[in-house]
Amino acid sequence: MRKIFGYKFLFAAALVASLASCSDDDDKTLSTRVEKPVITTGLSATTVSEGDTITVTLTSDKAISDPMEFKFEVLAGSTGGFRDLSSAEGIEIEVGAGFGALGYQIVMPAYTTSYTFTIVPIVDLEAEGAETFNIRFYGDGNAKGKVAEGSEFFTLTVNNTVTDDFIANFDWSQTNADYYGTLVAGEYAGDDDATHAYCDFDFDLELYTWPGLDYQAVSYTDCPESLTLLGTDPDGEYLLVPSFYTADGPTPPKSGEINFKAFVEMGRPGAFKTVYNLDNVWSYTVGGIEEGNPDGAIPIVLIEKVGTTYTVRDFNTNEVLGSGRGASLKQQIIAKIKARKH
Numbered sequence: 001m002r003k004i005f006g007y008k009f010l011f012a013a014a015l016v017a018s019l020a021s022c023s024d025d026d027d028k029t030l031s032t033r034v035e036k037p038v039i040t041t042g043l044s045a046t047t048v049s050e051g052d053t054i055t056v057t058l059t060s061d062k063a064i065s066d067p068m069e070f071k072f073e074v075l076a077g078s079t080g081g082f083r084d085l086s087s088a089e090g091i092e093i094e095v096g097a098g099f100g101a102l103g104y105q106i107v108m109p110a111y112t113t114s115y116t117f118t119i120v121p122i123v124d125l126e127a128e129g130a131e132t133f134n135i136r137f138y139g140d141g142n143a144k145g146k147v148a149e150g151s152e153f154f155t156l157t158v159n160n161t162v163t164d165d166f167i168a169n170f171d172w173s174q175t176n177a178d179y180y181g182t183l184v185a186g187e188y189a190g191d192d193d194a195t196h197a198y199c200d201f202d203f204d205l206e207l208y209t210w211p212g213l214d215y216q217a218v219s220y221t222d223c224p225e226s227l228t229l230l231g232t233d234p235d236g237e238y239l240l241v242p243s244f245y246t247a248d249g250p251t252p253p254k255s256g257e258i259n260f261k262a263f264v265e266m267g268r269p270g271a272f273k274t275v276y277n278l279d280n281v282w283s284y285t286v287g288g289i290e291e292g293n294p295d296g297a298i299p300i301v302l303i304e305k306v307g308t309t310y311t312v313r314d315f316n317t318n319e320v321l322g323s324g325r326g327a328s329l330k331q332q333i334i335a336k337i338k339a340r341k342h
Contacts, residue, residue: 036139036143036144036145036146037060037061037062037063037064037068037144037145037146038060038061038145038146038147038148039058039059039060039061039068039070039108039139039145039146039147039148039151040058040059040147040148040150040151041056041057041058041059041137041147041151041154042056042057042059042151043056043151043154044150044154044155045154045155045157046154046155046156046157047156047157047158047159048121048156048157048158048159049121049158049159049160049161050121050122050123050124050158050159050160050161050269050270051120051121051122051123051161052120052121053118053119053120054118054119054120054156055116055117055118056116056117056118056119056137057114057115057116058070058106058108058114058115058116058117059113059114060108060112060113060114060145061113062113063110063111063112063113064110064111064144064145065110065111066110066142066144067107067108067109067110067142067144068107068108068139068142068144068145069105069106069107069108069139069140069141069142069143069144069145070105070106070107070108070137070138070139070140070141070145070147071093071100071103071104071105071106071137071138071140071141072087072090072103072104072106072119072135072136072137072138073100073101073102073103073104073135073136074103074133074134074135075134075135075136077134078131078132078133078134079131079132079133080121080131080132080133080158081181082102082103082181083122083181083183084121084122084124084131084133084158085119085120085121085122085133086119086120086122087104087106087117087118087119087120088117088118088120089106089117089118090104090105090106090117091104091105091106091107092104092105092182093105094182100140102181102182105140105141107141108145119156121156121158123161123163123269123270124269124270125167125265125266125267125268125269125270125272125273126160126270126273127160127162127270127271127272127273128160128270129160130157130158130159130160131157131158132155132156132157132158133155133156133157133158134153134155135153135154135155135156136152136153137151137152137153137154138152160270161269161270162268162269162270162271163231163268163269163270164230164231164232164268164308165228165229165230165231165268165269166228166229166231166266166267166268166303166305166310167226167227167228167229167266167267167268167269168205168207168226168227168228168229168240168264168265168266169224169225169226169264169265169266170203170204170205170219170224170225170226170242170262170263170264171223171224171262171263171264171265172198172199172201172203172223172224172260172261172262172278173185173186173197173198173199173223173224174186174198174261185197185198185199186198186199186261188253188258189253189254189255190251190252190253190254191251191252191253191254192251193254194251196250196251198258198260199223200249200250200251201244201247201249201250201260202244202245202246202249202288203223203225203242203243203244203245203262204218204219204220204225204242204243204245204337204341205218205219205225205226205227205240205241205242205243205264206218206219206227206240206241206243206297206333206337207227207229207238207239207240207241207303208238208239208241208333209236209237209238209239210236210237210238210239210302211237213239213332213333213336215336215340216229216233216238217229218340220341225242229303229305229310231307231308233305234305235305235306235307236304236305237302237303237304237305238302238303238305239299239301239302239303239315240264240266240299240300240301240302240303241297241298241299241300241333242262242264242278242297242298242300243288243289243296243297243298243333243334243337244260244282244287244288244289244293244296244297245288245289245290245296245337245341246287246288246289246290246291247284247285247287247288247291248287248290248291252284253284256284256285257283257284257285258283258284259279259280259282259283259284260278260279260280260281260282260283260284261279261280262278262279262281262282263275263276263277263278263279264276264278264300266301266312267310267312268308268310274312276300276301278298278300281295281298282295282296289334289337289338290338294330294334295330296334296337297330297333297334297337298330299315299329299330299333300314300315300316301313301314301315302315
């Protein structure tokens with residue numbers, strides 16, 4: 001009986017010691033988790049213009065063996081939005097990835113105590129006043145680092161920028177923002193039962209001198225296509241021509257037909273913008289220039305340039321140009337495009 005009692009006593013003592021040891025280990029683990037590197041940004045209220053580069057320097061009070069992941073996002077109440085900012089080092093975080101609201105993830109490399117990333121307000125075509133961005137920067141992802149209290153929030157004020165150039169963007173991608181603001185490429189159902197991007201189709205954008213029809217600028221390889229009439233280019237008139245080159249190449253649509261949704265957005269950044277709608281002008285079955293479509297190329301506007309002042313006139317409704325020269329002009333342009341692209 002004494003032996004049994006002795007064994008029970010020894011077992012209980014060992015158990016208490018074990019629990020005490022675990023408690024000590026837990027305290028040490030908790031202490032280790034709390035002692036994260038503390039990061040400062042040095043930013044508070046900053047005022048810049050569209051196109052300016054804001055350099056943010058992250059400073060950590062110690063280096064660790066793992067990368068540290070952070071995120072910056074534009075808060076509600078801002079007059080500017082997330083899409084108005086870009087970051088070369090940032091990785092766009094989608095809401096569905098589990099990182100909260102739309103934003104940019106910033107990764108500070110391992111074994112470093114200083115790291116810089118940039119924020120650039122995008123120069124757009126809109127003529128607008130100053131925009132305010134209330135930004136939050138905080139530890140996210142692997143949560144290895146902690147942002148100092150005074151560095152978590154800062155305000156960015158962005159003034160409008162007016163450039164000397166004229167920009168034109170031709171878009172048939174049907175890209176749209178989902179419920180959370182993430183941009184999603186437009187797709188159609190192919191006859192292979194898979195989805196394919198509208199960007200697979202070959203559309204182009206050309207700018208000609210007028211009336212000489214010499215090439216001034218072209219865009220053939222992007223989606224959307226984009227070109228620039230520089231403020232330093234000669235004064236005069238220029239003809240803007242979007243075109244559908246060919247329906248050949250991409251996977252055929254399962255329905256047998258696509259009526260393309262397209263538009264050209266153009267203007268002098270920061271001064272004015274106009275949009276020319278081209279919905280249903282081109283279709284898959286009719287095809288483009290290569291398929292013999294006489295409307296494969298569509299002259300849409302004349303741009304009059306005087307210094308850095310631009311006047312855009314609709315090609316089809318302009319009184320001087322409404323003299324029956326349209327059909328002949330399209331044939332000349334189509335011939336030039338074929339010669340250039342073959």
